[in-house]
Amino acid sequence: xxxxxxxxxxxxxxxxxxxxxxxxxxxxxxxxxxxxxxxxxxxxxxxxxxxxxxxxxxxxxxxxxxxxxxxxxxxxxxxxxxxxxxxxxxxxxxxxxxxxxxxxxxxxxxxxxxxxxxxxxxxxxxxxx
Numbered sequence: 001x002x003x004x005x006x007x008x009x010x011x012x013x014x015x016x017x018x019x020x021x022x023x024x025x026x027x028x029x030x031x032x033x034x035x036x037x038x039x040x041x042x043x044x045x046x047x048x049x050x051x052x053x054x055x056x057x058x059x060x061x062x063x064x065x066x067x068x069x070x071x072x073x074x075x076x077x078x079x080x081x082x083x084x085x086x087x088x089x090x091x092x093x094x095x096x097x098x099x100x101x102x103x104x105x106x107x108x109x110x111x112x113x114x115x116x117x118x119x120x121x122x123x124x125x126x127x128x129x
Contacts, residue, residue, distance in 0.1 A: 001052060003121040004089035005059045013087075015063035017056060018079050019049040020072040042069065077113040089119045 001017075008015045021041060046067055053065040068075035080088050090110065111118055 001055065001091070002059075003119075005056055005061045007087075007089065007119070008056075008061045008063075009059070015056065015061050016066060016079070016083055016085070017049065017052050017063045018066045018068060018076065019045050019052070020075045021045040021067065021069045022071060023069050024071055042067075073110060073113060076110060077115075080114050080116055085116050087117045087119060088114055089121065091123060092120050093123050 004015075007013070023038070049065045049067055053063055056063045066079060068079060076088060076090075079085070088110070
């Protein structure tokens with residue numbers, strides 16, 4: 001988010017922050033506990049989104065927050081098109097084989113689904129920098 005905030009400040013860009021709550025686990029028919037976990041997860045996602053908007057504001061970037069429920073590979077392009085976004089900034093964190101397998105089709109790339117530019121920011125802590 002830091003890199004996106006710096007870019008937004010430099011360009012004086014209209015900024016949107018999208019949080020996507022991935023519901024693919026719910027849709028795969030995993031056993032649901034007696035408690036409504038989807039409601040709890042949505043509440044938590046909204047809190048994290050509000051915290052992100054507040055963090056951006058503390059850096060001088062005023063962003064509109066949006067929450068989507070679904071697969072990120074679907075939701076990000078939908079919001080980008082709906083909001084007429086010129087640039088999508090996403091963070092990337094390297095994952096192991098199990099994590100990639102669990103998350104679904106590794107061949108489906110965000111770049112194949114959006115109609116705008118994409119800036120990928122790699123987490124320096126993950127790279128060991």
